[in-house]
Amino acid sequence: MRAIRTASAALLATAAVALSAPAALAAPAEDGTGRNVTSFGFSVTPRTVAPGGTVTLTSDGCEVPSVTVTSGVFDTVTLTEGRPGSATVDADARIGAEYEIAFDCKGERGTTTLTVAPAHTTPPAPLTPHKGVKAGFGGSTGSDALGAAELAAGAALIAGALGTAVVLTRRRAGGRP
Numbered sequence: 001m002r003a004i005r006t007a008s009a010a011l012l013a014t015a016a017v018a019l020s021a022p023a024a025l026a027a028p029a030e031d032g033t034g035r036n037v038t039s040f041g042f043s044v045t046p047r048t049v050a051p052g053g054t055v056t057l058t059s060d061g062c063e064v065p066s067v068t069v070t071s072g073v074f075d076t077v078t079l080t081e082g083r084p085g086s087a088t089v090d091a092d093a094r095i096g097a098e099y100e101i102a103f104d105c106k107g108e109r110g111t112t113t114l115t116v117a118p119a120h121t122t123p124p125a126p127l128t129p130h131k132g133v134k135a136g137f138g139g140s141t142g143s144d145a146l147g148a149a150e151l152a153a154g155a156a157l158i159a160g161a162l163g164t165a166v167v168l169t170r171r172r173a174g175g176r177p
Contacts (some may be wrong), residue, residue, distance in 0.1 A: 038110035042067070042103040047112075050119035052091040058084040062105035073099040073114060089116065 040061035059067040067079040074087040
C-alpha cells in the first residue's frame, strides 16, 4: 500500500513539473506586478492615466548611460544617466486599453503595462453619512429587567434539566438502560 502511495506522489510531481516547464520557458519571469524581472529596475507612474495625461518613467541599475523607453501610446523617451523622464500619453488612446511599455538597457528588455482610464472632469460628490436605523424597544416589554414570571420559568427549566440528568446518570450506573 505504501508503494502505491509513493508511486502516485512521484507520478503527480513529475506530471506537475512536465506540464509547467513549457509555460515557464515561454513566458518571461514576472515579479507579481505584471512586469518581467530584469537586471535593472524600471517603473511607470501612475500606472493608470487619462488620454493626454503625463506619466513619469524611471530606471535604475543600468550600466549604460541611457535607457530607451518605447510604447504604442507615447513617443520614444530616452532616460539619461538614471534621471527620470516623462511622456505624454496620446490624446486618442483607447479608454480601458492596456498598453505595453518597454524599457531597453543595452539589449535587455523589461516590460510593464499602462492602463488608460477616462478623465475625471468633476470630483466625485462627498459621501454623506446616513443616520442610524430606527429600531423598536429591543424587546417585547421595553424593559431591561426580567419579571418574576420569567425568572420562575427559567428556574423551573434549569431544575427540570438537572433532575433529568441525575435520573439518567443513576440508571446508567445501576446497569439499567
